[in-house]
Amino acid sequence: MATRLLVLEDDDGLRASLRMVLEDEGYDVVEASDAELALTEVADPGVDLMLVDLMLGGMDGFSFIQRARPQTDAPIVVISARDDVRDIVAALEAGADDYVTKPFLVDEVKARLRALLRRPSIAGSQTGDEVDVFVLDSQGGPLVFDRGAAVLARGSEEIHLTNTEYRLLSVLAENAGRVLSRSLLLEHVWERGFFGDERIVDVHVRRLRKKLEADPASPDVVVTVRGLGYRLDAR
Amino acid sequence: MTASRRGRGLRSSVTYAFAFGALVLSTVLALGTYFSARHFLLEQRERTALRQAFTDSALVRDSLLTSGAEVSDVLGAISPPAGAVIYVHRHGEWYSSALDTAGPEMTTEVQPLVTSGSVGIGWTDATDPHAVVVGIPLPAVDAQYYEVSVAEELDRTLWTLALALAVCAGLTTVAGAVLGRGASRRVLTPLKEVTTAAIKLSSGDLTTRLRSTDDPDLAALVGSFNHMVDALHARIEQDARFAADVAHELRTPVTTLTTSLSLLQQSTDLSPRSARAVQLMTEELERFRRALEDLLTLGRLDAGVHDGELSTTGVRELVRQALKVADSDVVVVDTGGPDPLVEIDRPQLLRVLTNLFRNADLHGGGLTSVRVVDLGDVVDVHVEDRGPGVAAADRARIFERFARAGGQKVGTGSGLGLSIVEQTVRNHGGDVWCADREGGGAAFIVRLPTVSGRS
Numbered sequence: 001m002a003t004r005l006l007v008l009e010d011d012d013g014l015r016a017s018l019r020m021v022l023e024d025e026g027y028d029v030v031e032a033s034d035a036e037l038a039l040t041e042v043a044d045p046g047v048d049l050m051l052v053d054l055m056l057g058g059m060d061g062f063s064f065i066q067r068a069r070p071q072t073d074a075p076i077v078v079i080s081a082r083d084d085v086r087d088i089v090a091a092l093e094a095g096a097d098d099y100v101t102k103p104f105l106v107d108e109v110k111a112r113l114r115a116l117l118r119r120p121s122i123a124g125s126q127t128g129d130e131v132d133v134f135v136l137d138s139q140g141g142p143l144v145f146d147r148g149a150a151v152l153a154r155g156s157e158e159i160h161l162t163n164t165e166y167r168l169l170s171v172l173a174e175n176a177g178r179v180l181s182r183s184l185l186l187e188h189v190w191e192r193g194f195f196g197d198e199r200i201v202d203v204h205v206r207r208l209r210k211k212l213e214a215d216p217a218s219p220d221v222v223v224t225v226r227g228l229g230y231r232l233d234a235r
Numbered sequence: 236m237t238a239s240r241r242g243r244g245l246r247s248s249v250t251y252a253f254a255f256g257a258l259v260l261s262t263v264l265a266l267g268t269y270f271s272a273r274h275f276l277l278e279q280r281e282r283t284a285l286r287q288a289f290t291d292s293a294l295v296r297d298s299l300l301t302s303g304a305e306v307s308d309v310l311g312a313i314s315p316p317a318g319a320v321i322y323v324h325r326h327g328e329w330y331s332s333a334l335d336t337a338g339p340e341m342t343t344e345v346q347p348l349v350t351s352g353s354v355g356i357g358w359t360d361a362t363d364p365h366a367v368v369v370g371i372p373l374p375a376v377d378a379q380y381y382e383v384s385v386a387e388e389l390d391r392t393l394w395t396l397a398l399a400l401a402v403c404a405g406l407t408t409v410a411g412a413v414l415g416r417g418a419s420r421r422v423l424t425p426l427k428e429v430t431t432a433a434i435k436l437s438s439g440d441l442t443t444r445l446r447s448t449d450d451p452d453l454a455a456l457v458g459s460f461n462h463m464v465d466a467l468h469a470r471i472e473q474d475a476r477f478a479a480d481v482a483h484e485l486r487t488p489v490t491t492l493t494t495s496l497s498l499l500q501q502s503t504d505l506s507p508r509s510a511r512a513v514q515l516m517t518e519e520l521e522r523f524r525r526a527l528e529d530l531l532t533l534g535r536l537d538a539g540v541h542d543g544e545l546s547t548t549g550v551r552e553l554v555r556q557a558l559k560v561a562d563s564d565v566v567v568v569d570t571g572g573p574d575p576l577v578e579i580d581r582p583q584l585l586r587v588l589t590n591l592f593r594n595a596d597l598h599g600g601g602l603t604s605v606r607v608v609d610l611g612d613v614v615d616v617h618v619e620d621r622g623p624g625v626a627a628a629d630r631a632r633i634f635e636r637f638a639r640a641g642g643q644k645v646g647t648g649s650g651l652g653l654s655i656v657e658q659t660v661r662n663h664g665g666d667v668w669c670a671d672r673e674g675g676g677a678a679f680i681v682r683l684p685t686v687s688g689r690s
Contacts, residue, residue, distance in 0.1 A: 011487045017494040024498070081486045083531065102486035103524050106494045197582070227547065 002028035035059035069095030075116035092203035115191035140214030176234035249419035257411020265400035288369035292380040319384035345370035364390035526649035549574030557588035595620035612688030
């Protein structure tokens, strides 16, 4: 079945042109001109991927993301005419996975969407000795991350991750014990180039910590290495 | 005259004016004091001399009357007061208590009066110091009595007084100058604040305002100055907002255009003419999009929005990455030593370098080399090309918005690339300029403060 892609954009021209281009890419495009309509699509029958404009009439993009996020893990890419850093960070905090600012090239959007749908590559697959289950020690008790089954659990309690959070944790776990720079994570998780915004990484690490850490303010699973990046330690 | 006045500062002028005023005033006062004191003292001295002379002349007359003695004997018998000499003129003979013969000369002043039968009083210069001469006719004994008393203490008093007054006048003049200096400083303090504020404003700090004051003389200046700055600030913001708003409004339509055009580009059933038209549109739209992005970037830089965090980065590493982004095979010319560290917004500085590389490719016949020169406190990045170079007259102008160097073909860049470079570098406390490259071509030099230079 084709990937269901929701385009939430109140500009008719842009929505229509995006629809055509993305349909050519093989997506099953659902259009929504306002957030209420989009929410009903998210609830039923559900979507796999979302392109969301932030400035909308009625409910704005931030509120939409906040309300849609608990209902779905589907990646959300913000398309914004705003380039104020605070807006972008707010959208990411609300649950967005990536963003592009207008005026964008549609190829850029296609690349973002493809990257978010892709499962993370398994680094060890070439050598054949891949590890798929990681045990992460934490104050709140050991966490078991089964990458193959995409399950993270602490004891019997399963911790829910969005696709992007899962991808980020996978890359960190694959390289357990090594410091990964923000730009490296950006390249591997988001497939962003050199001009990528490293705040995307920071916001996602924060989101991930809220889910895994006993105390997100003093993390012991995903640790910050000042000036260098992030590191995850696994058994 | 005008030249010297123009050359003199307001403070010096005020100081001179105060000093001059003090000099005139103190001189007038000193002269007035001196002359009235002198007048009083002279009068007093004359009265004393007169009183003394009457007493002495009565004594002489009585002696002459009673005994019928000779004048010289009488004069020998009475002792005149210290510093005084008595002369008596009788029957054509001059007698003196000091046995001198200066009588006729000393008393010339008052002789006519005395001869005519009245008392005469005057001053003579014949002695040093001056002397007061009193002449009294003594008709009873057919003689004229003269008493000459030297006013030694009077001259000394007047001299001391004159000296004291002159010193006072001098001191007053100096005090006037000091007061003038102080007053002008006090008056100029607000002006100095205005100057400082104006300098800050002209260097771009539009938040500068003058402190409000209770001084009614200054309140108007402070009020109108601050009002002017507010108006200026509002105007600049309005202009900036207008440009940003225009650019902002164009974002969505441009996105729609590029998106739709990408569909047309991919369609295979276009006639060659249509395909060519689509190609032209695509190229122009790309330029338009780039210009719009540059305009938005510049708007953000102008507004002083700090997009990202500053990170400590090695300059050579940054240049290498920029070359990789620009897909260039030019290598960094290394001068050895450790990679100089700078604290920068990486994406912004990458854009600066890629803009310069692009500029070299578009206008400079291609990038030839990139050199990193560590100067300790600062580090220079030289971006060099093999083009015709930039005429000296154009070197400052090319950093202006939409400026183009002479003979450059229109329609190559957005005209904003170098403005973005300049604004970004300035925001980082650095500088950028254009120079000749040795052996022809242009060199753009970006200078950034290093971490070691900053601490």
